[in-house]
Structure formats: C-alpha cells, structure tokens
Amino acid sequence: MLTLFVTKSAEIWYNYNMITKLGCYPERQLNLVTKNIDGVMVTLQEPAMNALINAADRCTVRIAIISSYRSCEEQKKLYDAYAACVAKYGHVYKCGLSAPPGNSYHNIGLAIDISNYESRKIRRALLNNGWKWGASFGDKPHFTYQP
Numbered sequence: 001m002l003t004l005f006v007t008k009s010a011e012i013w014y015n016y017n018m019i020t021k022l023g024c025y026p027e028r029q030l031n032l033v034t035k036n037i038d039g040v041m042v043t044l045q046e047p048a049m050n051a052l053i054n055a056a057d058r059c060t061v062r063i064a065i066i067s068s069y070r071s072c073e074e075q076k077k078l079y080d081a082y083a084a085c086v087a088k089y090g091h092v093y094k095c096g097l098s099a100p101p102g103n104s105y106h107n108i109g110l111a112i113d114i115s116n117y118e119s120r121k122i123r124r125a126l127l128n129n130g131w132k133w134g135a136s137f138g139d140k141p142h143f144t145y146q147p
C-alpha cells in the first residue's frame with residue numbers, strides 16, 4: 001500500500017507501508033532494499049532491514065545470514081526439491097522445511113535464516129527488534145519480522 005503525503009511546504013514524499021500478507025507480489029510493490037551485510041547481500045522490506053541493522057548493532061558477534069528475500073520463482077525451486085526429497089525418503093525429517101511459493105515470509109521480504117541461531121545474544125538482539133524465532137514451528141534458523 002502506498003500513501004502519499006503532502007506537507008505544508010508542498011514537499012512530497014512517499015511512505016511505503018509494509019506488506020504483511022503472504023502471497024506472491026511483483027518486487028516493485030514490496031519496497032525491498034538490498035544491503036551488503038558482512039559480505040552477504042541481504043534483501044528485505046525496508047522496516048525489516050532497519051530492524052535487522054539495529055539488532056546487528058547490538059551484537060558483538062555478527063549475525064550469519066544464509067537467506068533473506070526469495071522470489072516465488074526461487075521458492076518454487078526449493079519447494080519442488082523438498083517435495084522430491086519427501087517423496088524419496090517418505091518423511092519430512094531429512095528434507096529440511098520448505099513452504100510452497102507464496103506461503104513463506106521470505107517471499108515478501110520479512111524473513112531471514114541465520115546459521116548462528118544457537119547464540120543467545122543474537123537471538124535476544126533479534127527478538128528485541130521485532131523478529132520472531134521459528135523454533136516454535138521447528139525451523140530454528142528462521143526469523144520472521146513481526147513487530
């Protein structure tokens with residue numbers, strides 16, 4: 001959703017509200033920003049990026065980011081590989097977790113996966129900045145931005 005503000009000085013700026021409803025959107029609708037964080041290109045909606053940077057500023061250990069925004073095309077490839085794995089092994093356990101395209105917060109730029117989620121300090125910094133941990137649904141590397 002795009003809101004246009006007109007100030008007294010007739011200066012105009014745009015306020016891009018976060019898209020929080022899951023689905024597949026054209027990238028230009030998502031207000032994505034990409035930043036190089038410790039050598040990793042991270043793409044998120046702007047409020048989530050700001051919250052991640054705030055969290056990172058509080059850590060003396062760097063947050064090791066594996067994945068952030070994924071297009072629905074990329075999500076389909078992951079999901080197809082996951083479905084093939086489940087078909088081959090007969091259970092989800094070995095195959096990691098993958099949501100169908102449009103059913104992941106990665107697809108709207110509000111999720112990250114990190115490799116050093118065991119660090120209590122990092123988890124606390126993320127939780128204190130509006131990120132929710134995926135451990136409650138069995139996805140420990142995953143954090144969703146839900147302030």
Ligand SMILES: [Zn+2]
Pocket residue numbers: 106111112113141142143
């Ligand atoms: Zn994830």
